[in-house]
Amino acid sequence: MSTRYALGRHSGITEELVAALDRFETGPFTERERIALRYADQMYADHHKVDDGLFAEVRSQFNDDEILELTWVIAEFIALGKVIHVLRLPYGES
Numbered sequence: 001m002s003t004r005y006a007l008g009r010h011s012g013i014t015e016e017l018v019a020a021l022d023r024f025e026t027g028p029f030t031e032r033e034r035i036a037l038r039y040a041d042q043m044y045a046d047h048h049k050v051d052d053g054l055f056a057e058v059r060s061q062f063n064d065d066e067i068l069e070l071t072w073v074i075a076e077f078i079a080l081g082k083v084i085h086v087l088r089l090p091y092g093e094s
Contacts, residue, residue: 032061040074 020027024037035057
Protein backbone atom coordinates (compact mmCIF):
# COMPACT_ATOMS: atom_id res chain seq x y z
CA MET A 1 0.00 0.00 0.00
CA SER A 2 1.24 3.47 -0.76
CA THR A 3 1.02 6.47 1.52
CA ARG A 4 -2.41 7.34 0.16
CA TYR A 5 -3.80 4.63 2.42
CA ALA A 6 -1.80 5.45 5.59
CA LEU A 7 -4.84 6.73 7.48
CA GLY A 8 -6.89 3.84 6.14
CA ARG A 9 -4.34 1.29 7.35
CA HIS A 10 -4.66 2.75 10.84
CA SER A 11 -8.44 2.29 10.53
CA GLY A 12 -8.10 -1.37 9.52
CA ILE A 13 -8.27 -1.06 5.73
CA THR A 14 -6.12 -3.74 4.10
CA GLU A 15 -4.68 -4.00 0.61
CA GLU A 16 -7.11 -6.90 0.00
CA LEU A 17 -10.05 -4.67 0.87
CA VAL A 18 -8.82 -1.95 -1.47
CA ALA A 19 -8.30 -4.53 -4.23
CA ALA A 20 -11.92 -5.70 -3.77
CA LEU A 21 -13.41 -2.26 -4.43
CA ASP A 22 -13.96 -3.01 -8.11
CA ARG A 23 -16.27 -5.86 -7.09
CA PHE A 24 -17.80 -4.26 -4.03
CA GLU A 25 -21.23 -5.81 -4.60
CA THR A 26 -19.81 -9.28 -3.96
CA GLY A 27 -16.67 -8.38 -2.03
CA PRO A 28 -16.01 -8.49 1.72
CA PHE A 29 -18.14 -5.47 2.57
CA THR A 30 -21.08 -4.97 4.90
CA GLU A 31 -24.47 -4.00 3.47
CA ARG A 32 -23.93 -0.46 4.82
CA GLU A 33 -20.57 -0.26 3.03
CA ARG A 34 -22.08 -1.65 -0.20
CA ILE A 35 -24.80 0.99 -0.15
CA ALA A 36 -22.24 3.75 0.46
CA LEU A 37 -20.09 2.44 -2.39
CA ARG A 38 -23.13 2.10 -4.68
CA TYR A 39 -24.04 5.71 -3.86
CA ALA A 40 -20.46 6.89 -4.51
CA ASP A 41 -20.34 4.95 -7.77
CA GLN A 42 -23.55 6.54 -9.03
CA MET A 43 -22.52 10.02 -7.90
CA TYR A 44 -19.32 9.59 -9.89
CA ALA A 45 -20.97 8.08 -12.98
CA ASP A 46 -23.92 10.49 -13.15
CA HIS A 47 -25.20 12.28 -10.07
CA HIS A 48 -28.43 13.10 -11.95
CA LYS A 49 -29.27 9.39 -11.77
CA VAL A 50 -29.20 9.15 -7.97
CA ASP A 51 -32.88 8.25 -7.88
CA ASP A 52 -35.40 7.83 -5.07
CA GLY A 53 -34.68 4.09 -4.86
CA LEU A 54 -30.97 4.53 -4.31
CA PHE A 55 -31.52 7.38 -1.90
CA ALA A 56 -33.99 5.23 0.06
CA GLU A 57 -31.23 2.61 0.39
CA VAL A 58 -28.85 5.29 1.67
CA ARG A 59 -31.49 6.50 4.16
CA SER A 60 -31.99 2.94 5.38
CA GLN A 61 -28.40 2.80 6.62
CA PHE A 62 -27.42 6.40 7.39
CA ASN A 63 -28.98 9.22 9.40
CA ASP A 64 -29.26 12.78 8.03
CA ASP A 65 -25.91 13.93 9.43
CA GLU A 66 -24.15 10.85 8.05
CA ILE A 67 -25.77 11.33 4.63
CA LEU A 68 -24.55 14.91 4.49
CA GLU A 69 -21.03 13.89 5.49
CA LEU A 70 -20.97 10.91 3.12
CA THR A 71 -22.22 13.01 0.20
CA TRP A 72 -19.74 15.77 0.95
CA VAL A 73 -16.77 13.39 1.15
CA ILE A 74 -17.78 11.63 -2.07
CA ALA A 75 -18.05 14.99 -3.85
CA GLU A 76 -14.66 16.10 -2.48
CA PHE A 77 -12.94 12.96 -3.74
CA ILE A 78 -14.59 13.23 -7.16
CA ALA A 79 -13.41 16.85 -7.40
CA LEU A 80 -9.92 15.95 -6.15
CA GLY A 81 -9.62 13.26 -8.81
CA LYS A 82 -10.54 15.79 -11.49
CA VAL A 83 -7.98 18.30 -10.20
CA ILE A 84 -5.25 15.64 -10.07
CA HIS A 85 -6.09 14.53 -13.62
CA VAL A 86 -6.35 18.01 -15.16
CA LEU A 87 -3.14 19.25 -13.54
CA ARG A 88 -1.43 15.91 -14.26
CA LEU A 89 -0.24 15.63 -10.69
CA PRO A 90 1.50 12.44 -9.58
CA TYR A 91 -0.65 10.45 -7.19
CA GLY A 92 -0.22 7.20 -5.34
CA GLU A 93 3.27 6.60 -6.59
CA SER A 94 6.15 5.92 -4.21
